Amino acid sequence: MADEDEVYKAEKFERSKRLHDEETKIKRQAKMAKTAGYDIKEPHRFHKRKALNCGNSDCFLCMNPRKATGEKTIQEKKFEQREKITGELDELA
Ligand SMILES: [Zn+2]
Secondary structure (H helix, E strand, C coil), rough: HHHHHHHHHHHHHHHHHHHHHHHHHHHHHHHHHHHHCCCCCCCCCCCCCCCCCCCCCCCCCCCHHHHHHHHCCHHHHHHHHHHHHHHHHHCCC
């Protein structure tokens, strides 16, 4: 019984945290949009689309960097860096 209560509390906390985080992200995007002088009648639009993204998939600034310049994404760079470090550590061991 006590375990069920703890699981319930944990799920409740996770849900409230998720909702709070979403609201925080939307508020941050709305603030950015306001600073940039954009219309913020519907701040919840920023839940899916970021405030400073123009929405045009051919826009050089907003598109995927790989599509624009062939540059690797941040996740790919991170992954390669981590692989390199672990490889070097394996050589030392
Ligand atoms: Zn753009």
